[in-house]
Amino acid sequence: MAKFGIVVDVEKCTGCYSCFLACKDEYIGNDYLPISAAQPASHHKWLHINEVEYGAGTKVKVDYVPVMCQHCEEAPCMKLTGHGEVYRREDGIVIIDPVKAKGHREIVDACPYRVIFWNEEKDLPQKCTFCAHMLDAGEKDVRCAESCPTGALVFGDLDDPGSKVSQLLKAREEKVESFKPEFGTKPVVKYISLPKPFIAGEVLLSDKPGVCLKGAKVTLLTKAGKKVSAAETDFLGDFEFKGLARDTDYVLRAEFEGYVAKEITVRTNASLNVGELMLVAR
C-alpha cells in the first residue's frame, strides 16, 4: 500500500503559480464524486502561494511558499467530526466527504493552516485531495507537482524508498522540516528551506571608503560567544548569513588585518540589513 506525500523545496520555487493554476484547472467545475465535488469558479485556493518578502534596502529576498492541505496525521478537521465527514484513507490522503460534510461549516475553521474553503453554493467545506481521483485511476503524479517547472514540488510514495520523494527526503535530510510544527497536527507535507531570517551587510574601511572591501572576515556568534557561522565579504564588500533562528540574539563581528574588529549585537525579530560596518585602522 502506498503512502502519499509531497515535498516542497522553497529554494527552487520561483513563484510562477503554475501549480496554483493547474489545481484550479483540475477542480473548478469538475465533480470527482465520491471524492470531491466541483470547486467554485473563484476564490478557493486549495493550493495557495505565500509570497514572503524580507530584508530591507538593497538587501532583500523573496521566497515563495506553496501551501496546500498538509494531510496531517492528527488532523484537527478529522478530530472535530465523528461520523466520517472527514476521513483518512489507507494511503494517507485526508478526504472531506462531499456528501456527509454538507453543512459542516465548522470544519473550515478547524484547520490552523487555513487550507479548507467554504463552497457557498454547495454548502460544503472543500480542500486539496492530493488528486486522489487521478491516483485511483492509475496516474502517478498530481496536478501541482506535474506542472512545476523546477522540481520544487515532488509528489510520490513515501513508503517506496526508490521513489523521487523518498530519495529527496533522504538526500536533504538535515534541511527537511514541517511547516508550523507548533500546530501539533503532524503534517505529512514536508518542506525544505522555509524562509528564515537572514542578516546581511557590508564591511568598509573608514580610511578607504571609496573601495569595496573583499575578504573581510565576518563571524556570527551566539550571545554567549559560541561561533555559529563565518563568512568572507565578496567583491562588493557584502556578506550574509542565511537560515537563522527567529527572535534570537546574535553577535556579529567584522575583522580585517590592520583594523580594529567591530562587534554589534543584533536580534532576528525580522531579517536585518545592518548597513555599512566601518572598521577603523589600528
Added chain:
Amino acid sequence: MEEKVFTNMTNGGPISVYVRNGKVVRVRPLQVKEEDYKPWVIEAGGMKFSPPKALRVAPPVHAERNRLNSENRILYPLKRVDFDPAGERNLQNRGKSGYERISWDEALDIISKEIKRVTETYGDAALSGMTSSHHNWGIVGYKMGPFARFMNMLHYTPILDNPDSWEGWHWGATHTYGFYWRLGMPEQFDLLEDTLQNSEMIVFWSNDPDTTRGTYSGQESAIWRVWLKERGIKAIFIDPFYNYTTAAMDGTWMPIRPGSDTALAMAIAYVWITEGTYDKAYVADRTIGFDEFKDYILGVGDKEYPKTPEWAAEESGIPVRKIVSLAREWASKRTCLSSGSRGGEGSACRTAYGTEWARMMVLLQAMQGMGKPGINIWGATMGSPSNNTFWFPGYAEPEGQMGKAKIAKNKLSYLNKTKQRLFRLTLPDAIMAGEGDFWGEGFCGQSLEQQFTHNVYPIEAKVKMFYRYGGSFMGTMSDTNKWLKMYQSDALEFVVNQDCWYGGEATYADIILPACTNLERNDLAEFAAAGGYTTNAHTGNNYRVIVRQQKCIEPLGESKSDYEIFTLLADRLGMKELYTEGNTEDDWARLFFESSDVAKTVTWEEFNRKTYHIVPVAENYKRTPGFRWYAEGRDCDTPDTNNPKRGTDKGKELGTYTGKIEFASESLRQNMPDDQERPIVPHFIPSWEGYRSEGYDRYPLQIISPHPRFSFHTHYDNHTSWLNEISVHRVEKDGYAWWPVRLNPVDARARNVSSGDIVELYNDRGSVLCIAQVTERVFPGTLHSYGCSARYDPLIPGKPGSTDKAGCINLLTSGRLISKHAAGMTPNSCLCELRKWEG
C-alpha cells in the same frame, strides 16, 4: 460521459485538452509517452545536467480553458447602433455608442461593400489594416497567413510593425556587430552549455528571464537557472526592480536609476581602459575604431568629459565603489552578460537613446573577448542542445505563410502593387494629419541600409478604411490616447475589429467580427518556433516538439476561423478561388506538413494519429557555441542560416561593413555621419524625459513598464479570471480586479500611500488607476508596473484622455521615438506622478 483527449498548442507550449460533452474540462501540458523523450546531457564542473521528461508550459497556459470560455469572448457579429453605411456614420461617436447583434450575412455584406466603395472611390491603397504583434498558435491560421494573404490580394497599404522587443538592439547594436538578420540579437547556439561549463559570473542587465521566458518556450528554461545556481555561478542583477529571476536565483541586486544604464556601462569601460583590464589582443584583432571610442570614454577633447565612476554614480545612484568593484570583478572573471531575454532585448532598450545602451552591451563584452569560453551575451533562455538542421516551417518565415510559401500556387503576399507604407508607432498621427513620414522599414532584417530608408505617406492614396485584427494597442503602444482620437476623427470612414475577445480598441469599430481560437479549429505548428528573424527559437525548449493542433470543440457562439471569415469576404468580392486555391484549412495544413522534414519519416496519417512528433538531438551532436568561431578567427560554423556571409569566402566576418566589431560604426559613419543622437561612437545622451529633463520637477517619478509576468502580452489578461487571484497580476478590491503598481516605501510615505490603496498615475498625456504595492524591491523615485493590460476601462467611455481604471500604463508613455533616425518605441522613458485616488 466519455472524456476525449485532443492535442493542441499555445504561445506558451503544447497541451493536452480534455473534452467532455463538447466542453473543455481540463488542460494539461502535452502528455508525451515517456519513451518518446530522449533528454540530452550537459556535463559541467563534474556535474551532469539533463532536463526532466516533461514539457513546461507557461503558467497562464494552465488556465487555457478559463480563457477559452471567457465571458469576454466575442460571440456574434455586431454593428455600432448609430453607424449606417448608407446614411449617417457618426464617426465621432466611436467609443461611445452601443452595439447590436447582426447576422454574418449582414456583416459580411457591409464589409465587402465598403471594401468595394473605398477602393473604387479612392484606390486600392485606401484600404489598410493591421494585426497585433502576436496571434494564437498554429501556422495555417497565424496572422501572417490568412490576414496577410487576403489583404495583400487586395493591394492594401501595409502597416509596418516597429521592432518592439528589439528596439535599441535593432537600431543600435546592429551597427556594432551586424546580426541585422536577427534584428540585432546575438546568436545563442549552445550557450547554455558554454555558460554552465565556463562562466564564473553572470551579469543580468535589464533582464528577467523567469518572467519573459524566451518568448514562446514557456517555463522550459526555468530549470536552467536552477542549474546555474547549483553550479555556483555568481549572479548580479542590474535593474531598477528586484525582479523575479533575482528572487529565484537569490542573486545580488544592484538597483539602478532608470535612464542611466548607458552611463554605468561607460564607467565600466572607463575602469577597464584606465586599469588596462580588457582583452587588448582581441580588441586589436577582432574590432575596429577602439581609439575613437577610448577618446570619448576618457573625455579627450575640450567638448568632452571623462566617463568616470564618480560621474556614473551621480547618474545611476549606485555608489562609486560598487561600480569600480563590479568592473574589476567582471574583467577578472569569465563573465557572461545577460542583457535581455534573447541575449539582447530588455526594457532598457526601449528608452530614449536606447540604441546607445545596446551598443555598449556589445562593446563591453567585446572588450572582454566576446565568444571566448564563458564570455558571451546570453539571455539564459535559449541555446539548449538541439537538432538545428531539421526543418519545420515557422510562422515568421516565408515557407510558413500561406501568402508566401512554395506550397501556394499564387504567392499573394508578394504581389501587392501598393508602394506606400504606414508605420505602427506613428499610425494615428499619419492618419489624422493625412500625411507623415518615418525612418526604416519596420523590421529591418534584410540589411543595415534598410534602417536608413525614409518613407513618406501617402504615395497612392490616403487610407480611409481600417481593418483591425486584434485590439491590444491601448495597453501596448505608446501615448495610446491618440489611437482613440484617430478612431474618432473623420479620417477613417470605416473600421472593422476582428478578434476572439474584446480588446481595448474593439468598441471603437463600426463592425465587430467574432473569430474563434485555435482550440476551435485544426492547425499544426512547432513548439516555440518562429523562424524568420529568430531562427532556431526551439533552442529555448528542452525538446523540439511538432504538433498536430486538433480542433477540440465547436467554435463558441457564431465565431469562425479567420481563414473562413476571409474566404467568405473573398467570395463576395469574386476572389474566392484566388484566395483559397481550393484549399481548406486542413489542405493547407497537409501542404505545410509535406514541405517539412517531418514528412520524410512520418506519414500525414501517422502524424494525425499520434498528434505529435519529437525531434531528438543527434547522437553525435556537435556543439557550435555562438560567436566562438568569430573569437577564434574561423568561418561561421553555427546553424545561423540567415547570416549572409556564412558559407561564403567572407565566412569569418560579422555582418558589419568591416566584418569586425565596430567601436566606431562604419555603417553609421557612411550613412548618417552627422546624426548627433546615434553618433559614430556610442554616446551618453541624457533622456529627453528623465531625471535631468524638463518636466522632472512636475513629474518626479520614473515609471518602467516591462513585459508582464502572467499574461503573454495581452493574451491572457482580462480573459482569464483565475489570474485575478494572483496578486502579482491583479488584485481584487471592492469588486474590481486592479492592476498593481509597485513603489518604494520612501515614495509611498511622501504621498501618504499604503499597500492596497487605489492610486492615480498621471502626467500631461494620461491618467491611470492602479492598486499600490509598497515594496523595497523598487529603486526610489521609480514606479514599476507591467505593460500589456488587455482591458481598457475609461471612467468616461469614448473620451480620449479619460482616466482608465484597468491599468493601461501605456496611456502615460510618450510617442516620441528613440532618436531622430531610430524609429523605436520608448515606454521606459516616462515621467509621471502618483497620488491616492479619492474617487
